[in-house]
Amino acid sequence: MSSRTDKTKDKGVSSPQAGPVHTELRDIGSTGIESGRDPPLSIPRVVVDPQLREDIEPNMQGPVDVKRFVKSVLGFDASRFQWGDWEFTPSTLLHKQYRASNDEPGRCQPFCDMLDDAFSQWSSCAPVKQSRNKTIYFKPTTRQNISGHSGVTRTNCHNPDIHGEALWGPVGSGWATILFAGELVRTSNLDEEEPNTTGDPEPSRSPASVPSVGDTGTGASGKRKLSISEEANKARKTNPESFPSIHIKELAVGGTESAAPSPPPQGKALRLTSDQVQLAGYANEIFKAAGNRRYVTGIFVNDDEVSLWYYDRIGVVRSRDFNMFKDLELFVLFAVAVSVCDRKHVGYEPLLKPGPATGANDIALSTVENNTLCLDSRHAVDGSGAPVYHDVSFQIIGKPIYVQCGIVGRGTVVHAISPKDDGGLALEAGELVAKLSWPVKTLVAEDALIRDIRSNIDPAWSKHIPDVLCSMTLDGEALDLPRKLMGSWDGQAEDRVLRILIARRAEGLEKVRSLEEFETIFLQAVRCHRVVFVKTNILHRDLSVDNLLFTRDGDNALAVVNDWDLGKVYKPDERPSACLRMGTAHFMALDLLKGDPPRHMYRHDLESFIYILIWCAMHFDLRGNKQSLHPLLKPWTEGTWEDIYDHKVKHFSSLVDVDPLISAVQPAFEPLVQKWILPLCNLLMEVQSQILERENNRVRLKWNMMSETESMPHQMEQDAWNETRRGLMTFETFMKTIGEDPVIPEFAAIPQ
Template sequence: MDNLQEGVSIQDFVLHVYGFDCANLRLGSWQYSHREDLWKEYISCATEPGRYKPFCGLFEDAYAQLSDHTELPKHCNLKLRPLGSTQVLGDHNYRKPDVVVVGEGVEPCESGDRLLFKEIPLCMEFKKDSKPSQRQLDEVNRLQSGGFKSEPVNALRTKRKLDSGVEEGRKRARVTTQTGDEAQIKGKQLTADEQQLARYALESFSTVGNRRYVTGIFVKDLTLSLWYFDRIGAIKSDDLHFLSEPGLFMLIVAAIYSCDSEHLGYEPLLQHPDRGGWPFSSVKDSTLTLPFYSTSDSPEVKTPVAFDVTDEALHVQYGIVGRGTVVLPVRLSPGARCKGVKASREYVAKFSWPVSSRIKEDESIWKIRNSIEEDWRRYIPDLKLSLTIEDGNKLAFLPREVLKSLNGPPPELRVLRILVLPKYERLRDVKSLTEFKEVFIGLLWVHHIVNFKAKILHRDLSTENLMFNRDKKKHAYGILNDWDLCEDADTKTHTTTARHRTGTLPFMAMELLCEKPPVHRYRHDLESFFWILIWAVFHFELNGEERPSNDLVNSWMHGTWKDMALAKRDFLEGGEELADDLLLKVTPAFQPLIKIWVMPLRAMFMKYHSAWTAHTARKFQKRMNNARLNVVNEVVRRDREYDDDSSDDEDDSSMGGKRDERTVVGDDIEARGGLDDRIENQVTSQPEAEGGGEREDSGKVENQDDDLLDEVPWKEETANDTVTFAKFLEAIGQPTDP
C-alpha cells in the first residue's frame, strides 16, 4: 500500500472524516480521569494481545464519562470488541484484527467463532515494541511512579511527541505503486504492522461494495494514529500520546461512538432498508437515488431518479487504490420515471472511480454508438444514463478534499462515475460451443469496427468484459462492455495515459508485461482475444459453470512482470509436452476448438513473437553499436587534438603509437563483442553490406551496422503484418467480410 500522505492533525481528522465538532465536548466544564486500574494494566502488560482488553476498557470508560456530561448523538450504537485470535471473514480472505468496532447486537457468524468483515465498520491494529526506546521506558516509569494525574479537559492540543521508534529527520522510503491503469507514483512505504491495517481496509472495500472510504486506528505502545483509506490513497494523522493527552483521546472516543454511516465511509447515495442487526452488511433492498444525471441527448437532467437494488453486488473489484468497480443489479423504483428505462427490465448500476484525466466512459460509449453503423450498435452497451460526481460537488464527499497540511506525493485525482445500463450475460453463460463461436466472432468484429470507425481502442479485454445479449428470437450476440480504460486510437496523438499499463493480467499482451510498457496498440488487443480464448477452453463448461484456474494460467497472474511474460512465451513455444497438457486441461465442451482455432492462432502468435523478439534484439544491437562507435570516435577525436598540438619535427613513430592505441581500444570492443555476436546470431543472418570501392580514410569510424539493421523495416501497428485482424480471422477459418 503506497500513496500515503501524512501530517493531518487529530482535530482536523475528527472534524472532516468523522464529522464531529469538538464544541460538543463542553471543554473545561468537567473533569475527565483515566481509570487507574486500566491504564496500569495496559502499560504493564508484557504481551501485545494482553493490551487489547484494557485499551477497550479505557475507550468505553471515556465514553461513559462523556455521556454523563455531554449529549452526544448515537447513530449506529457502536461498541469496541477485542478479538485476540478470532478470525474475521471477507469474501476473499480471513484476517485477524486485534480490535474491531461493531454495531450493537453483531455477534460471530454461525460457522465457528468468526465475524464477517461486512459487519465491521472499523478495525484497529496494535503494535508493541519488543525493544522500546529509552524515551518510551522513561515515560512508562513516569506513569507508574504517579506522574500521571487526572486533569480538567479545557483544550485540545498536542502537548508533546512521544518517540515512536522512528528517527527524526529520517528520509522517507520510496516505493513504486502499480495500480494497473495509472502512472506510477512514489511514496512512503508502510511498515508491516501498518500494512495489516491496510489489509483490513482492503477486505472492507471488497466485501459488500458499499464503501466510499474506510478508517482505522493504529495503536503503537503509548501512541495512536487515525488512518483513512479511499480509492485515491491513504492518509495518516499525527501520532497521539493518548494517556498524556486526554482531551484529544476523548475527542476520538466521542467521534467514533457518535459517527453516522456516511462519516464511517458508507456510500451516501445508497439508502439502506430498516432491517434488524447491522443495516450496512448488505446492499440488497437498498434504494439508489441519483439526484441528477446525463443521457445521450441531454447533458444534465436535474430530476432525481431512484432504483431498487434487487440483490447483492454482481461484482466488487478487489483492491483499495484504483477504479474500485462495483456493479449492482437494479430496477426502476415504483413510481420513478426515466426516459428509455423500462420498469419491467433488469439493469445494472456500475460504480467506479476513474482517474479524472481519463476519457469519460459514458461519452466514449455514446461517441462509439454515433460513429458506427446501426447494425453494429447492438454490440455496444445501450447506456441509459450516467452520473459523474467531481471535486467541488457536495455529493462527491471525500474527506481528503478538505484535510489540511498533508505531506507526501500528490495523488492522482479521481471522480465517482455511475452508469446505468441493461443487464447483460457473461461470456461463460453461453449454452453451446456454436453460441460461443458466434458471440466471440461478433465481438472480434465490433472491436475492429470501433477501432477503425470511431477511432477508439478498448485496451482492457477480458472474460468479464466480453458479454452477450439475446434478441427477441433468443439468438445470442456479443456485447463489448466496459470502456473505462479506452483510448483514442489515433496513433499520431497518443495521450499520457496511452502509456499507462492497462488490462487484466491473464489476458494482457506479452509486450505490455514489463516495467516500462510501450504504447498500447490494436495488436495488443488482438493478442488479448487469444488469451481470452485460451482461458475459455481451460475453464468454461458451457453450462454456466467455470473451473478454478489451473497452474498454467496461474503463472500468467503471479510473480514479476518478467515472470508472467516468460510464462506466456513458454506457452507459445511449448512442444509436444504442451500439446499433451492442453488436451488434459481443456474442458470437454471446447475439445473441437483445439485443432481448428487454438493451434492456428498459437502458430500466428508464435510468428509475431519471433518477429517482435528479433526487432527488439536489433534495436538493442544498434544501441550497442552506437555506444561502441561513440567510444571509438572519442579516442579518434583525442588523437586529432594531440596531432594538432604536435610540433612539425615530430617523427612518425608517435603517430604509429597512437594507431596502436586505437587498435587496443578496438580489441577491447571486440573482446566485449561476444555478447553482441550471440545476439546477432539469434536475430537473423545478415547479408553483406552493399556498395564497393575504397573510400578515403577520414579517421572517423563509421557505423557500418546502421544500414544493415535498417534494412529490416518495422511496422509498429501490426508487428510487420504478423498480427492483423485479417490474419486472425484467417487462422480461425472465418471470411474477412462481415
C-alpha cells in the same frame, strides 16, 4: 459497463515480489488486486498485502492534525468536546493492564476499556449531559479469523486486533458488520517506562490535568465486552525494500498539534510498515464485504502511540501520532468521536438509502439488499447525454453482482437493479445493472466514450456495445469527501470522480449453451472491436474474459464488448509510459508485460482475444459451469510484470511448450483445438520466432558477424513491425488463421 451474473472479473494482478503489477494502478486505478468478481481469480494475503503497499504508498497523504482529522472524517467538532469544562480521570488500573501485557492480544481488552471509560466520563459530565448517544463499541476480535473475499487456494483470512461494532442493528461474524478496524503493535515493554500519571500509584485512577471527580468505574457502559484472546498473535510478514524510503513513524509528530507537517524529502517514497499494510488489509476487506462504503477509517496503535487512518478510492490520509497516556485530550477526543459516530461518518455510500427493514438507529448497514440507489438530477444525464430534470431512483436487487477488491483505484461495484422512480426517463422492461466506479478525473468518461462509439458505428454493430440508459458523475464538492476538509497536500494523490452507469444486464461467457453459440459470440466480438477501431480509432485496452458478455434476442446470442472505462482514442505518435499499462495481466499482449512497454496498439487488443479463447477453452464446460483456476494459468495471474511475461511467453515458444495448454482444454472445446486454438497459438509462435531472429541479428552486429546495413531494417519496415508485427498481427491475418472471412462489407475498401 459491467453487467455480470457472477463474480469473476479480474482486471488486476498481484505482486508478491518487488515491482508493481497494476492495470494502471495509480493512474487509472484498477488497484492491482482487482481480483475477481470473486474467485476463481482471487488472491491470498501473501499476495494482497504487498500489492496494497504498491497501491497505497504513491497515494499517501499526511500526517494531518488529529483534531482536524476527527472533525473531517468522524464528524465530531472538538469545540463540542468542551475539554477543560469537565474533569477526566484516567484509570491507573487500565493503564497498568495495558502496559503490563507481554503480547498484543493482552493489550486489546484494556485498550477497548480505555475507549469505553473515556466516553463514559465524557457523557456523564455536567456540561455535556448526553449531547450525543453512544452508537459504537469496541472489542477485541476473538474469533479465530474473519474470512475475507480473496484467496486463490484458500480464503484471505484477516483478524483485526480490535474492531468497532454497532450497539444497534445487525451484529455478525463477517466484515460487513465491522465499522472500524484496529491494529495493535507491541514493539517495546511499556511496563519499564514511566507512565504519565500523578498521585498515589495504588488507586485505580489518577487524575489528568484537571481536578479529580472520583472513580466513575472502568468500562461504565458495560456494553457487550469480550474476553481477551489467549491465542498467539498472528505472524507478520515483511516486504523487501526496493527503493529509498522512510517509515511513516519517522514523519509523525507525536504529542503536539502546533507544528505544521512537512512533506517527505524529495526522491524518497513514503513507506508503510508491514503492520500498517495489515491495517490496510482490514480496510480492503471492509470495502469488499457489502460494496456500500465510500470510505473506511482504521486505528493504528504502536505501543502507546495512536494514529488514525482514512482510506478511500483516491488514497490514504493519516493523522499525526498521539500518545494515549500523555496526550489525554486527543485520546479522549478520539474515543468520544468513534463512540458517537453516525452512518455518514462511518463512511457508508450516501447514494444508497437503506431499505425499510433498517431501523432508524441502526448504524451498521450489513447489506445492500432492498436499498435504493438515488441519482441526483443536478448531476445525471440520460443515454444521449441530455440533462435529467427529475431525480431517478432504482431498487437494489439482492447482493452485489461484483465488488472490486482493493483500496486505491476504480473500486467498481455492480448491482442488479430495477427502476423505482424513473424521473421521466423511458426505461424499458428488463433486468438492469448499476455500475459505480472511481475513474481518474482526467480520463474520458466511459459514458461519453460509449455514446461516441454508438453514434459512429452502424446500428447493426452498436447492439454489441453497452446501451447506457442514464449516468451520473460526482466531482469535487458534490462528492463531499472528508479528504477535502483535511487540507491534505496537493499532488500526492490523483483526483478521481464517482461515476454511476445504468445499463441493461448481460451474461458472462460461462453461461453460453453450446460451442456453436460460443463461436458466434466470439466472432461478433472480434468483428465489433474491429469496427469500433476503424470507425472511431478507439481502443478498448482491457479485453478480458469478463469484458466479453452476451445478451439474447430470442434464441439468438448477441456479443457485448463491455467495460470501456480504459478505452482511449489511439494516437500513433503518442509516447508510451510504463506507469500507464492497460489491461488485465493474464490477457495482456506479451510485449506490454515487458520492461519499457510500447504504446498500446490495435495488435495488443487483438492478441488479447487469443488468450481469452484459451482461457475459456480451459475453464468453461458450456453447461453453465466453470472450472477453478487451472494451475498452468495461475502464474499468468500473479507476480511482477516480468514474472507474468516469462510464464506466458514460454508457452508460445514451440508446439511442445503449448501442448500442455491444449491438453487441458475442456472436452466441449476440443473441436476448436485444430480449427482455432492451435492455428492462433502457431501465429503467436511465429511472432516470437521473428522477435528471436531480430535479437539474434543485434548480437551478430555486435560481434561483426553482419553489417549494420544488413541488420538494421528500413524505417518503413520498422514501422510495419511495430504496428502489425510485419503483418502477422492484423485483423485480416487473425481471421484467415481461424478460417473466417476477414471482409466486413460496410468498409471493405478500408485496409484491414
